[in-house]
Amino acid sequence: MARTPAKLDELDLAILTAMHEYQKAGILELSRRTRVARATVQSRIARMEEAGVISSYDPQIDVTAAGFDVQAFVTLEIAQGALDAVAADLDNIPGVLEAYATTGTGDVLCRIGADSHSGLQSVLLSIDRSGAVVRSHSVVVLSTVVERRALPLLRTLTPASSSKAPAYRNTH
Numbered sequence: 001m002a003r004t005p006a007k008l009d010e011l012d013l014a015i016l017t018a019m020h021e022y023q024k025a026g027i028l029e030l031s032r033r034t035r036v037a038r039a040t041v042q043s044r045i046a047r048m049e050e051a052g053v054i055s056s057y058d059p060q061i062d063v064t065a066a067g068f069d070v071q072a073f074v075t076l077e078i079a080q081g082a083l084d085a086v087a088a089d090l091d092n093i094p095g096v097l098e099a100y101a102t103t104g105t106g107d108v109l110c111r112i113g114a115d116s117h118s119g120l121q122s123v124l125l126s127i128d129r130s131g132a133v134v135r136s137h138s139v140v141v142l143s144t145v146v147e148r149r150a151l152p153l154l155r156t157l158t159p160a161s162s163s164k165a166p167a168y169r170n171t172h
Contacts, residue, residue: 006051009159011036013151015044016053020151060148063097068113070120071097071141074127075106082132083107089130095123106137 008016011034018025018033027045031038048054064071078086083101086108090096099110110127114120120140128136 006048006053008048008053008154008157011040012044012048012053013154013157013159015041016048016154017151019045019054063113068115068119070114070117072112072114072120072124072138073141074110074112074124074136074138075102076108076110076127076133077105077135078107078132079134086130086132089132090127093123093126095119095126112138 006012014034015030018030022029022033025033027038027042030045031041034041045054076086087099090099090108090110095112095114097111097113099108101107102109112120112123112127114123124136124138127133
């Protein structure tokens, strides 16, 4: 079931920015940084959680810093109708960091990680053992050009009507 996109306003964006910049901050600290009441921050965060805008509080883990400094993107062509089967196979391979069904020449795009080139080869061979995979094409990551991010995109939204928080309106 598809969700209706949340209507974010300037205060929501300010809260998300503060949460991103000060990831260990609690509600009180976010309240101080955005200059709005703690209850307002708490209700805004709850609303964004319910809408799925805030989807996780998992730590951002840098697999490179943890010793898995070889990464690659792998495009898979899979057998017709085999998306569920390949998803199950990929889920059982620890080196598969994420995978997406895609359009274009490939059917699934994966990001994989390994501790060495031989480890990378082992992950690629595990992927190719899936009966659902017809062909794979991989490219090795040399460096990160743009880190994973969301705030720049969110800032392009036309904010919903101004915030109901009077203290926030008066400072911005």
